[in-house]
Amino acid sequence: MLIEYREDRTALLVYLGTLMLEAGDQLAQLGGQRHRSELYQRFVGWARARGQAERVTMFHVNPEPGAQIHHSDPFAVPADKRSPVRRFRGRLAAPVTLWTAPGPAGLTVSSTLVADGDPGRLLGLIDAESDLWTAVEEAGRFAVAPLSPTHRQLADRFAGLFPSPGGLFAIDSWAETPYGPVPADGGGWVGCRLDEAREYGWSLLVEATIERVELTDDGGPLLHHRGRYHELG
Structure with missing residues (x-):
């Protein structure tokens, strides 16, 4: 901490x-x-x-x-004994997103990739033991919303790093969607249909088809780099 x-x-x-x-x-x-x-x-x-x-x-x-x-x-693990793969991954700046599903359940994810196409596809690495995956597997659908620098505390809550008295969705403003709640002040979201998931390294690789896209004003991304949050500019 x-x-x-x-x-x-x-x-x-x-x-x-x-x-x-x-x-x-x-x-x-x-x-x-x-x-x-x-x-x-x-x-x-x-x-x-x-x-x-x-x-x-x-x-x-x-x-x-x-x-x-x-x-x-x-x-701390001595520098010469740390996983070189993990250290390399930490040097790749990644956008911070929030995945949610009906239930509701949610998880902060910094390994989201979108592939353009007809239809568009979305991939991400998540924790197979998370409540989110249980909800996604049951519902067969989920929402993904990019987070902005104003969502640092929200990101920490859904990552399990900050307390959430009353539940993860008890505070902040939420917009209900068929795919799961999304931040009302976010920069948009996509609704996804689960296609398949499989073990990938120590995570679960989730593949999905994008069924719905909602875009609002872009407030700039919240980025994760070397264990810390950053923002552009």
Whole structure:
């Protein structure tokens, strides 16, 4: 999480604060009690920079007295042992899209490819264990919407990196379609019919036919590159 939110410590603290409140509620329901300061230190305190500028990432190895604090991730895979394929993939900037299906279910996907033709086709790599794939397999159809820089938090929610109290679709504005909900403020969407899917590497390669295209004003793409979000310009 420190790596993912290295450029936005405020968002990380909001996320951890939400988890802290949820933990407090769950403990109360179970009849347990924790002092507020203990919960704060466990969920939030470890992520705050101490004695350093906020831009410095702090990694706490453990919560025990005398714990070591590092300025690099002590658990990171050594550079010489990282998958070269994954490192190469990280250098390919990819548009961030949201896939949804009736149910509803959704997933952030940064491996979407559109092939022009008559009809047009769409391919993408998704997690075979995701709720999205369960919904797509059952419905036989899904929607794909490109995300813009204003959708960073939404992208994190559907990627499982940000809390979603009340469910993934509980906040933001959504437009209902026969293929699944799409962001009401998005730059358009396509409705797809599932053709086939097969294992491809460690992912599931989904192939589909584009049945419907809806385009609105383009606000610019949200891009993913080397583990972080970017935008043009």
